[in-house]
Amino acid sequence: MDGFKFKKSLGQNFLIDNNIIDKIMSNIVVDEDTLVIEIGAGSGNLTCNLASICKKLICFEIDGRLESTLKKRLACYSNVNLIMQDFLKADISTIIENCNLSKLVVVSNLPYYITTAIINKFIENNIFPDKFLLMMQLEVGNRITANVGTKNYNSLTVCLNYYYNINKLFVVKRTCFKPIPNVDSVVISMNKKIRKLSKDEEAIFLKLVRDSFRQKRKTLKNNLDSYDLNLMAIILNKLGKDLSVRAENLTIDDFVEISKFLFNH
Secondary structure, three states, rough: OOOOOOHHHHHHOOOOOHHEEEEEEHOOOOOOOOEEEEEEEOOOHHHHHHHOOOOOOEEEEHHHHHHHHHHHHOOOOEEEEEEEOHHHHHOHHHHHHOOOOEEEEEEOOOOOHHHHHHHHHHHHOOOOOEEEEEEEEHHHHHHHHOOOOOOOOHHHHOOOHHHEEEEEEEEEEEEEOOOOOHHHHHHEEEEEOOOOOHHHHHHHHHHHHHHHHHOOOOOOHHHHHOOOOHHHHHHHHOOOOOOOOHHHOHHHHHHHHHHHHHHHO
């Protein structure tokens, strides 16, 4: 990759530390029924390792300048489908269905500016991989894994932790990338949970969470003024809370119980 001009607009920071690649690989378990999707293949350093262990690998890369490099590096692997496209514009549902494999693992060194958008694309398409193994900006990782009542706890925290058991695995120093970014990263594992709500209840849950955190420092009474506040007061009272509480002080189970209550009333 000598002479390659990295594009800030694409959030290009290629992972060059083989020790980190080995640590990522040690957290991936696949079998004959597993499809692996990599988002942002870059120069292919992680991609080649993934290709060597999985039945089928689909990797996305938005930068057309990298196509020839990736094709050369992956030429010996018949199990790889390289898609030179913006993942956010891909028909991901059809791509996954065509592979006809029962398990899905998603691996990515996420561009910092589209971390949330990429995760949301799966949720919005009702696709819930069995596992995400994601490298992201440390600050974003801290929000996703935040505890209730802390300043980092937000709507993303609640929604993702409803669907997944999330663990912060290890921090990756900025010097492990080329070019060196301005922040450190963290590798997060997300393993699918059994969901507690029906599809219709989940629609209420997702809207409720977004609305509750609309203005983070305001109380539920203010943020949920379009809801039936008498109903909200009843269920909050059952949970030992009232309308003066802020969203950051509600647990995921609280949001689940409120959603069930609203669905039934």
